[in-house]
Amino acid sequence: MLTLRAMNATLLRSLRYSTRRAASCTISFLLLAVTGLHAAGAGTVERWDRFEVTLHAPATGNPYTGPGLRADFSFEHRTVTVDGFYDGDGTWRIRFMPDAVGTWTWVTHSEIAALNGKTGQLICVPPSGKNHGPVAVSHVYHFAYADGSPYYPIGTTAYAWVHQGDQLEETTLATLKSGPFNKIRMCIFPKNYDYNKNEPQYYPFPRDAAGNNDYTRFNPEFFAHLEKRIDQLQSLGIEADLILFHPYDRWGYSKMPSDADDRYLRYVVARLSSFRNVWWSMANEYDLMKTKTMSDWDRFFRIVQESDPYSHLRSIHNSGPMYDHSKSWVTHVSVQSSDIDKAGDWLSQYRKPVVYDEMKYEGNIPKRWGNISAQEMTRRFWLATVSGAYAGHGETYLDPSDVLWWSKGGVLRGESPARIAFLRRILEDGPGGLNPTADRYYPNAGIEGEYYLYYFDVNGPAEYELKLPAGGKYRADIIDPWAMTIAPVAGTFEDKTKIPLPGKAGMALRLRRIH
Amino acid sequence: MLTLRAMNATLLRSLRYSTRRAASCTISFLLLAVTGLHAAGAGTVERWDRFEVTLHAPATGNPYTGPGLRADFSFEHRTVTVDGFYDGDGTWRIRFMPDAVGTWTWVTHSEIAALNGKTGQLICVPPSGKNHGPVAVSHVYHFAYADGSPYYPIGTTAYAWVHQGDQLEETTLATLKSGPFNKIRMCIFPKNYDYNKNEPQYYPFPRDAAGNNDYTRFNPEFFAHLEKRIDQLQSLGIEADLILFHPYDRWGYSKMPSDADDRYLRYVVARLSSFRNVWWSMANEYDLMKTKTMSDWDRFFRIVQESDPYSHLRSIHNSGPMYDHSKSWVTHVSVQSSDIDKAGDWLSQYRKPVVYDEMKYEGNIPKRWGNISAQEMTRRFWLATVSGAYAGHGETYLDPSDVLWWSKGGVLRGESPARIAFLRRILEDGPGGLNPTADRYYPNAGIEGEYYLYYFDVNGPAEYELKLPAGGKYRADIIDPWAMTIAPVAGTFEDKTKIPLPGKAGMALRLRRIH
16 A cells, blocks of 8 residues: 555656645645545645645647636535636646635546546645634624634735835835735736836736737736735735726736636636635726726626635725725725715715725825825824724835835835824724714714724814713723824713813824723 | 084084994084075095984884985985984984095985985095905905905904903904904804803893893994994904894894894894995804794895995805805805815806805814814815815814803914914915916916916825916915915926925915016
């Protein structure tokens, strides 16, 4: 009888498939059995981690457009069908993110004989460390990880950071590591715009010498690089809000024929949906992509929804007119707007989380969307919070090398991230799921009878008279969102009461029930 | 032949009428002639100053509801009919504000024989000193004095200042004298509200011991006091934006029967329309006066419009829903709103000046409308200015004696008035009539090809690239509205150009064509 090691070596040689975990993750894998003519591979993978099956079949014709590959992953009476993808050099891969602890079996299906009928097992073990699973909508207006722990999106934006070469990309990761952000909006395609004229290191499609794209094929190197960065984000606890299309383009990616669009979407979802920290954003500023119609956007949503076995979060980002976020495939409202006071209407209208992903950028560039003050950025984060919504950051300070965080990443220079970190700590120290309360005399969000967070914005009352729910006693803290101080107010408060305040604009107030 | 002095004494005794100028103004008067059975009095009065005819007739019945008195003032082929009014103690007065230099003749008409058929002359001489005449709408969206000099409303609010007794009222006048304001919103009726529980010194109608009003009569002392204050405002160059009705009442004035409302309006207009610094505001927060209907407000406007020979400015102030300012009798949009960005829409919609008379109050009281910061008040003044609109100030700082400027007057404690004075100097140093320009990339108002005033609000660009009209050279100044500094930018600018800016939010920019 073969030893396991020998079995493994034999299988690798003779059947040319393997299971492995992507580069940045470690996985101990184990081959367990051979069933009939088919090889059965088994690995151990954490719940919500990535399991990968690698198969090999010589490419004939164009493997990106020919017969595909999929696998059924079964757990008890449930089966999840997952698309595989061609990764170049005769290599095919199937990636899977198990969502239940226990033993899963899998079997492949393909019209390509060498890829068909392969089977195996995987042992899904409980998550460890910071693995809380993917983020989904929770309690209508909020988010949570799959393990139930709350997730408060504190996003930033660096559209083209993965197209800047290793040195700058590593700098960006180091900045993110020490920053307050747990989500980043980033484009799959490279970007062409002011301050963004450099060529990317990798292109998503093969190109000829004249720069003509072959949209019928993909460039595996491009995606391997992207995947490495997404995994690095994951290790930092950062969700990758992946922007699938955007208008700032000189290579042709914004004007592909619709069959190329659709193939691109399916390929991306096949490659990336098993990354638990992925969100899908159909577009940045969809309305500026004049070659796409509304039915294109609807179709893109459906393709992603149909292809993604895990239902990662899906939205779309506007420049001017908003997409109709009431459509069923939209999981949350991702919006570009400086009108933070519309949050309440949108929450009521859509009954989905509202994320102000773009509220202009802290910075000093001539573009009017790119030069608000750190104070204003901080203010907008607080306004969004006490409106029951969430906010996103970005930064655009002029730089002699044109390295602006908003697009290329690099380092942060602004003064808002420290304040955003302060707000994040307050949120994480709270009960989560803050909704607008019935009493909106001053904007506040909270959980009735338990917790209230006020932000007074331009108002600077010297005292605040309010009626707290009968039967509870509350402690109050005066929060200075800019100075980043929290000062308890002496005494307790209950029923109809007056709370002394600093008489100074821009303050916040936290009320927490103590008994 | 009688000497003029003797004629005068004789006439005073026998005909019991006189011409005189109201208390605060001086006028040399001269009796010139007797025509037939009627006495002819003549005075010299400045254009837009007040000429007053005093007549006497013993009161029979209720002189406020019986036959009235009017006079026709004629200048060449033009006749202006003016209502007189009963001023108590058998005294009747007719007040007239001549608008043309030269000799006017007048004749009275009344069913009361002793008041009928009196005639006289007045010599209208050119205005002197700061007498520029009444303010009217100019160039669609703006204001000017009758002599053509521009008027930029820089208003404040002290609703009940004339009901506080002489000591505080004199303090208020002293504050106004040294302040930046050239308009004050003030109520005719006393006010009942938080911080406003004191009884007024005078009541507009006679009251019995139980406080029941006789709405069929007026209290001349009340009006004489009010008139004294309006004249004092005039001497300070301040327009009195008189609020005719308001909801904050415990005496009954907000719930009078409609015949009393109408009589009150006619009486007020007869007494006050000859004061050149009077504006008519039908109401403060008309929509909170639940006893009045929209047709009441329309009728009030019509009564004022029909009764006022001089067409003083007319508007009405809202709490929530705006009155329909497109109605023909509204001269300008007086609005309570913090949405300064609606100015452009309202200017387009109404084609009338827009005055943000209430944008909340600088202060620290618990009411959310009464505790914005001085920075925010300053910001709103600038936003209104660069939107082509005008703004009004108010202040509500808690006071141990409940003397809050917004209502009682007194002294100003805030930090915005100095900044408002700074803005006023900039406006007065400019060409006037600033309209929103076609290029709204950053909010600005100006006169195309001549003058531009930008306010960058939350934006802090480090440079601004713009296209100036070809053929002109401009100088630029960086204005700091809070620090109150004006710093010229080196060089001149023309055509498509870039102007270096401080890269700091809250700045303003002035561009002036030099050739």
